[in-house]
Amino acid sequence: MSDNNKIKVDGVRKGFGALPVIGGVSFAVADSEFVAIVGPSGCGKSTLMNVIAGFERPDAGRVEIDGAPLAGPSPRGIVISQHGSVFPWLTVQQNLMFGLNGKHGADHGERAALADHYAAMVGLKGFESAYPHELSGGMLKRVELARAFIVKPEILYLDEPFSALDALMNLRMRNELLRILEEERHTVLLITHDVDEAIYMADRILVLSPRPTTIQARFEVKLPHPRRLASPEAEALREAILRELGL
Numbered sequence: 001m002s003d004n005n006k007i008k009v010d011g012v013r014k015g016f017g018a019l020p021v022i023g024g025v026s027f028a029v030a031d032s033e034f035v036a037i038v039g040p041s042g043c044g045k046s047t048l049m050n051v052i053a054g055f056e057r058p059d060a061g062r063v064e065i066d067g068a069p070l071a072g073p074s075p076r077g078i079v080i081s082q083h084g085s086v087f088p089w090l091t092v093q094q095n096l097m098f099g100l101n102g103k104h105g106a107d108h109g110e111r112a113a114l115a116d117h118y119a120a121m122v123g124l125k126g127f128e129s130a131y132p133h134e135l136s137g138g139m140l141k142r143v144e145l146a147r148a149f150i151v152k153p154e155i156l157y158l159d160e161p162f163s164a165l166d167a168l169m170n171l172r173m174r175n176e177l178l179r180i181l182e183e184e185r186h187t188v189l190l191i192t193h194d195v196d197e198a199i200y201m202a203d204r205i206l207v208l209s210p211r212p213t214t215i216q217a218r219f220e221v222k223l224p225h226p227r228r229l230a231s232p233e234a235e236a237l238r239e240a241i242l243r244e245l246g247l
């Protein structure tokens with residue numbers, strides 16, 4: 001699959017001062033593949049994501065996107081983190097138009113129409129003129145997703161995107177994300193501490209060790225969608241992953 005690699009991570013190491021965080025990580029993500037990385041809290045997941053997305057430089061090793069060495073954050077990838085990045089002083093439509101940043105045609109009307117299309121795609125039809133403080137946590141997450149998808153990124157970097165949501169909304173957003181990915185396929189790298197979230201969505205799961213982190217195990221998820229987390233196959237996979245995590 002070497003020709004088809006969207007992301008290649010090769011021998012990446014990273015520390016902060018005397019603290020070694022990433023202890024040598026190598027893996028590849030194929031074009032249009034959905035890879036999840038699970039690992040214990042504090043093991044270095046966000047640090048790894050920041051290196052792969054180009055926000056931090058590795059101390060050793062390299063990251064390649066489409067075979068070219070990564071030089072910094074690329075507009076071809078979009079990061080969605082737990083914290084969120086919606087502007088409180090802009091409406092839903094304005095937030096989405098801001099993401100377009102003058103690209104995709106400068107015409108204001110066209111950009112507004114595109115913003116409304118993506119708002120509808122994430123189930124926010126009728127809320128185009130609402131401000132963030134008028135929206136629930138789940139609706140805010142939908143704005144985030146729409147803002148990511150509207151720029152048609154080649155890669156979605158998701159760092160615990162739904163972990164601040166309540167359990168029910170978390171389940172809804174998983175389905176929402178999978179539905180959008182069926183419409184518009186992207187390469188996805190999801191970081192999570194939620195094993196079920198990974199099993200529900202990913203094609204492959206990498207399990208990280210505690211810090212300094214390395215890939216401890218790799219699993220393929222061959223279950224068809226929509227997945228049932230209560231199925232014997234999913235149960236067996238969960239068992240195996242939890243065992244790797246020492247749980």
Ligand SMILES: Nc1ncnc2c1ncn2[C@@H]1O[C@H](COP(=O)(O)OP(=O)(O)O)[C@@H](O)[C@H]1O
Nearest residue numbers: 016021039040041042043044045046047048211
């Ligand atoms: N910018 C930084 N400076 C110093 N230490 C950091 C920095 N970022 C992360 N760390 C440390 O690196 C370790 C891993 O952090 P992080 O990657 O956020 O873990 P995770 O996302 O798996 O919870 C933690 O001990 C954290 O304190």
Ligand SMILES: [Mg+2]
Nearest residue numbers: 045046047160
């Ligand atoms: Mg983190």
